[in-house]
Amino acid sequence: xxxxxxxxxxxxxxxxxxxxxxxxxxxxxxxxxxxxxxxxxxxxxxxxxxxxxxxxxxxxxxxxxxxxxxxxxxxxxxxxxxxxxxxxxxxxxxxxxxxxxxxxxxxxxxxxxxxxxxxxxxxxxxxxxxxxxxxxxxxxxxxxxxxxxxxxxxxxxxxxxxxxxxxxxxxxxxxxxxxxxxxxxxxxxxxxxxxxxxxxxxxxxxxxxxxxxxxxxxxxxxxxxxxxxxxxxxxxxxxxxxxxxxxxxxxxxxxxxxxxxxxxxxxxxxxxxxxxxxxxxxxxxxxxxxxxxxxxxxxxxxxxxxxxxxxxxxxxxxxxxxxxxxxxxxxxxxxxxxxxxxxxxxxxxxxxxxxxxxxxxxxxxxxxxxxxxxxxxxxxxxxxxxxxxxxxxxxxxxxxxxxxxxxxxxxxxxxxxxxxxxxxxxxxxxxxxxxxxxxxxxxxxxxxxxxxxxxxxx
Amino acid sequence: xxxxxxxxxxxxxxxxxxxxxxxxxxxxxxxxxxxxxxxxxxxxxxxxxxxxxxxxxxxxxxxxxxxxxxxxxxxxxxxxxxxxxxxxxxxxxxxxxxxxxxxxxxxxxxxxxxxxxxxxxxxxxxxxxxxxxxxxxxxxxxxxxxxxxxxxxxxxxxxxxxxxxxxx
Numbered sequence: 001x002x003x004x005x006x007x008x009x010x011x012x013x014x015x016x017x018x019x020x021x022x023x024x025x026x027x028x029x030x031x032x033x034x035x036x037x038x039x040x041x042x043x044x045x046x047x048x049x050x051x052x053x054x055x056x057x058x059x060x061x062x063x064x065x066x067x068x069x070x071x072x073x074x075x076x077x078x079x080x081x082x083x084x085x086x087x088x089x090x091x092x093x094x095x096x097x098x099x100x101x102x103x104x105x106x107x108x109x110x111x112x113x114x115x116x117x118x119x120x121x122x123x124x125x126x127x128x129x130x131x132x133x134x135x136x137x138x139x140x141x142x143x144x145x146x147x148x149x150x151x152x153x154x155x156x157x158x159x160x161x162x163x164x165x166x167x168x169x170x171x172x173x174x175x176x177x178x179x180x181x182x183x184x185x186x187x188x189x190x191x192x193x194x195x196x197x198x199x200x201x202x203x204x205x206x207x208x209x210x211x212x213x214x215x216x217x218x219x220x221x222x223x224x225x226x227x228x229x230x231x232x233x234x235x236x237x238x239x240x241x242x243x244x245x246x247x248x249x250x251x252x253x254x255x256x257x258x259x260x261x262x263x264x265x266x267x268x269x270x271x272x273x274x275x276x277x278x279x280x281x282x283x284x285x286x287x288x289x290x291x292x293x294x295x296x297x298x299x300x301x302x303x304x305x306x307x308x309x310x311x312x313x314x315x316x317x318x319x320x321x322x323x324x325x326x327x328x329x330x331x332x333x334x335x336x337x338x339x340x341x342x343x344x345x346x347x348x349x350x351x352x353x354x355x356x357x358x359x360x361x362x363x364x365x366x367x368x369x370x371x372x373x374x375x376x377x378x379x380x381x382x383x384x385x386x387x388x389x390x391x392x393x394x395x396x397x398x399x400x401x402x403x404x405x406x407x408x409x410x411x412x413x414x415x416x417x418x419x420x421x422x423x424x425x426x427x428x429x430x431x432x433x434x435x436x437x438x439x440x441x442x443x444x445x446x447x448x449x450x451x452x453x454x455x456x457x458x
Numbered sequence: 459x460x461x462x463x464x465x466x467x468x469x470x471x472x473x474x475x476x477x478x479x480x481x482x483x484x485x486x487x488x489x490x491x492x493x494x495x496x497x498x499x500x501x502x503x504x505x506x507x508x509x510x511x512x513x514x515x516x517x518x519x520x521x522x523x524x525x526x527x528x529x530x531x532x533x534x535x536x537x538x539x540x541x542x543x544x545x546x547x548x549x550x551x552x553x554x555x556x557x558x559x560x561x562x563x564x565x566x567x568x569x570x571x572x573x574x575x576x577x578x579x580x581x582x583x584x585x586x587x588x589x590x591x592x593x594x595x596x597x598x599x600x601x602x603x604x605x606x607x608x609x610x611x612x613x614x615x616x617x618x619x620x621x622x623x624x625x626x
Contacts, residue, residue, distance in 0.1 A: 017594050137556070138544070141536075202511055214566055
């Protein structure tokens with residue numbers, strides 16, 4: 001171990017590849033009472049969520065109104081957990097050196113893609129046919145919208161898991177060689193062929209780049225397609241070309257927020273203080289600031305069109321989605337996604353360059369996004385007849401019942417539970433990237449101090 | 459002559475590079491040795507030739523296949539069941555774009571996964587000569603050589619600074 005001088009990293013960091021692996025394995029295998037207690041609580045909440053789902057399912061799928069909160073959780077998973085790998089993809093693409101402890105933390109969220117795939121199946125029964133209503137599918141191709149929506153959700157999960165697996169291969173090989181018990185058996189099964197040859201490393205780099213690119217392309221497309229099919233097209237008269245882009249942008253904002261909060265939890269309670277420093281929070285807070293400003297820009301661009309359009313349908317829609325029925329979720333989202341993170345935290349340099357500041361802003365955003373997805377998806381499921389041309393009157397808001405609360409809380413608990421279980425099997429830090437960082441970093445004298453020099457290979 | 463595998467274990471990268479030089483001195487072809495590392499060293503760092511793979515061809519082929527299927531599905535159904543919508547042509551590109559984009563991506567993803575498997579030489583049932591210390595920073599030099607060159611190769615690797623040399 002050594003303490004680097006002359007750079008912004010603080011604390012003691014593992015300074016050899018051996019220490020990186022040893023420390024990582026220690027963290028993977030040590031499960032304290034806090035971890036076990038959290039897993040039990042989350043498991044119990046998830047079980048309650050299943051109870052909520054069973055109650056809803058027992059009432060059938062003919063009436064889609066009671067399923068609004070269920071659909072909102074689907075939209076929330078898509079916006080947060082499934083968007084989180086974008087942080088790893090983008091930071092790897094620009095070869096940001098400070099990404100090394102961040103990348104795996106971000107792409108590990110792809111495991112929730114499996115839960116969201118299962119979550120989507122009942123929604124297929126609730127989305128009406130495109131016959132006789134406005135939708136993206138103007139020529140009514142075979143399978144639209146259900147099959148094509150399902151394929152997007154399926155391939156998002158497949159591509160995400162492929163990305164996680166490819167990137168985790170060298171670390172699984174380390175667990176295979178140095179781990180023990182079920183972890184070692186699991187790692188041996190998945191990485192039995194990995195030796196770390198030149199060809200394997202090159203294929204790994206290429207695979208990560210390709211799957212990352214395709215994941216990004218599919219995610220943005222998925223946001224556009226699913227937000228249109230499962231939300232916008234179900235509200236009569238809601239025609240907004242900016243809304244799908246807003247949904248995707250909101251996903252990028254939430255992706256950064258999810259990663260910041262996860263980093264904070266891992267640093268504070270997960271034993272990763274040595275790897276996660278203020279550098280990571282500072283770097284991500286700049287992205288969060290940019291995406292929060294864009295959140296407002298995209299929201300306002302969509303809103304102003306309706307505001308000045310003033311057609312009767314548009315006025316009803318504004319009252320429905322913003323000013324009457326779903327006013328509270330809208331105000332909460334506006335405050336927590338834009339006002340609070342920017343004006344209370346991210347605008348101020350000392351807060352931005354800290355660990356607590358970006359975490360607070362990220363927590364605001366995650367709560368705000370939940371309110372926003374509830375506003376969008378619950379409104380879509382309670383707007384009445386999706387085959388009508390326009391909303392004649394402002395429908396009432398659909399307030400959550402006990403099963404809805406169980407479903408929302410249980411769903412969120414299930415996603416976090418999946419992540420926590422995944423980090424017991426797959427290293428949550430990309431050891432090989434940390435080791436590569438050590439290889440490419442040297443502390444060199446510079447005038448009367450020392451500075452860290454980082455090499456960037458082609 | 460039967461082929462034998464030899465693994466030289468080096469504690470540092472400089473010695474491993476010396477090991478590669480020693481193998482070149484013995485006239486061993488680059489096809490017959492490989493460098494095993496627990497972290498990615500820049501290509502050519504040990505003096506070895508650049509490795510080539512064809513991974514990038516796979517998504518291209520997949521994307522073309524996906525696009526072809528998409529065009530077949532969309533154009534085929536629209537021509538089989540012609541239905542004029544909004545006064546637009548039967549085969550209108552904007553209407554076909556969604557499925558074309560999606561199917562192209564799906565094909566590319568599927569073939570990329572297949573490409574990673576194929577280019578990584580999977581499925582491989584046996585790991586071959588390996589040492590757990592490689593995951594902790596040691597560098598392995600795996601050589602495939604004729605049985606008669608076994609002793610010379612081991613000597614060359616030891617001479618270059620290998621901490622341990624194993625063979626099967």
